[in-house]
Amino acid sequence: MSPMSLAPIKVGVVGFGMSARVFHCPLLASSADYHLAAIVERHGEHGKHHYPHVQIVKSLDDLLAIKEIELVVITTPNDTHFSYSRQVLLAGKNCVTEKPFSLTEAEARELAQTAQASGKVLSVFQNRRWDGDFLTLKALLRENVLGHVVEIESRFDRYRASRKPNAWREDSTFPGSGVLFDLGAHLFDQIIDLMGVPEYVMGTVRNERQIAGTPDDSFMVVLDYPTRNFKAVCRAGMLVRDRPPRFTMLGTRGTFTKLGLDVQEDQLKSGIVPGDEVYGREPSANFGVLDAEIYPGVAFRGTVATADGKYPDFYKNVAAAIRGSADLVVTPEQAADVIRIVELAKRSSDERRSLAFSSKEPLP
Numbered sequence: 001m002s003p004m005s006l007a008p009i010k011v012g013v014v015g016f017g018m019s020a021r022v023f024h025c026p027l028l029a030s031s032a033d034y035h036l037a038a039i040v041e042r043h044g045e046h047g048k049h050h051y052p053h054v055q056i057v058k059s060l061d062d063l064l065a066i067k068e069i070e071l072v073v074i075t076t077p078n079d080t081h082f083s084y085s086r087q088v089l090l091a092g093k094n095c096v097t098e099k100p101f102s103l104t105e106a107e108a109r110e111l112a113q114t115a116q117a118s119g120k121v122l123s124v125f126q127n128r129r130w131d132g133d134f135l136t137l138k139a140l141l142r143e144n145v146l147g148h149v150v151e152i153e154s155r156f157d158r159y160r161a162s163r164k165p166n167a168w169r170e171d172s173t174f175p176g177s178g179v180l181f182d183l184g185a186h187l188f189d190q191i192i193d194l195m196g197v198p199e200y201v202m203g204t205v206r207n208e209r210q211i212a213g214t215p216d217d218s219f220m221v222v223l224d225y226p227t228r229n230f231k232a233v234c235r236a237g238m239l240v241r242d243r244p245p246r247f248t249m250l251g252t253r254g255t256f257t258k259l260g261l262d263v264q265e266d267q268l269k270s271g272i273v274p275g276d277e278v279y280g281r282e283p284s285a286n287f288g289v290l291d292a293e294i295y296p297g298v299a300f301r302g303t304v305a306t307a308d309g310k311y312p313d314f315y316k317n318v319a320a321a322i323r324g325s326a327d328l329v330v331t332p333e334q335a336a337d338v339i340r341i342v343e344l345a346k347r348s349s350d351e352r353r354s355l356a357f358s359s360k361e362p363l364p
Helices: 018-029 046-050 060-064 078-090 105-118 132-142 179-195 264-269 312-322 332-351
Strands: 009-014 034-040 055-057 071-074 094-097 122-124 149-155 200-206 218-225 230-237 247-251 254-258 288-295 298-304
Touching: 009 018, 009 060, 018 034, 018 046, 018 071, 018 264, 018 312, 034 060, 060 071, 060 078, 071 078, 078 094, 078 105, 094 312, 105 122, 105 332, 122 312, 122 332, 132 179, 132 247, 132 254, 132 288, 149 179, 179 218, 179 230, 179 332, 200 332, 218 332
Parallel strands: 009 034, 009 071, 034 055, 071 094, 094 122, 149 230
Antiparallel strands: 149 247, 200 218, 218 230, 247 254, 254 288, 288 298
16 A cells, blocks of 8 residues: 555644644644644634644543544643653553653653553654754765764754743743753754764753753753764753854864754744745755865865755654554654753763763662
């Protein structure tokens, strides 16, 4: 049976905040693999203004009672991810959860085990694996353009000197708030995708703005692979007005430097969706710079065209995994490894020491 002849997978989305409005619903609605059937909104019916055909329900229980729903997407705040994902799996539905996967590694490992026992697909929305700049970096690494790569610096910076009003991510009393959970979950996942789990984690996690009632707003986490002579330096901050490169990759033959952020988020916010001609395509002014000895004695310095961003490929893979035609790309086990790094980074910062990823010491 060809993919075009398969019935679309009926999806319910839990929540209709920024994540659902900007990412999940447009990606699902533009895919022939899915039918966006229902949205959970406790207050109002904003989803119906965008998608008139959807059914609006008031609770996760109401959504799970709809027999036809095969996939549930969790887009609610971080402290609900574990309980909602577990409830979805135990109800016999497939599940996609927003990052971070959970608040603790123990919760993440339990979810992975629950998914395995249920026989259902469980994935985490690590869309940044399909950023155009990251796909470009992966291609350069795969093609050995820089020789042996010894370091990747990965940054995701912003400038906001004041507290964002009514933002739970900037409320220190809210579980899972702060940039380490918010942005670290993406940066660590990308490095795991490239290199697997690190041998050691060393972190510095701070509140640099020193605004009362706010959580961490800056981190520098080194993922160290000493036996492979490689390290990744992952950084994020809220006081970076003139932004440094998004990626810097150093190798024995040269350097690759990439400025700017992937275009897909801004495109989706502006109404450009997959299928539009310009979707995922970065302007040439933002291409990265390669400075390398491409052959012995032959140096090259010039731009490298950024690969088109491909967020739709995340959901394409989830559909294939549900139908049994492909292995899942973003696995719950990998997502649990990301949460372990978050916890190790916090502990490393508190204790001012490097910690082994494989350590059997209990995490607080």
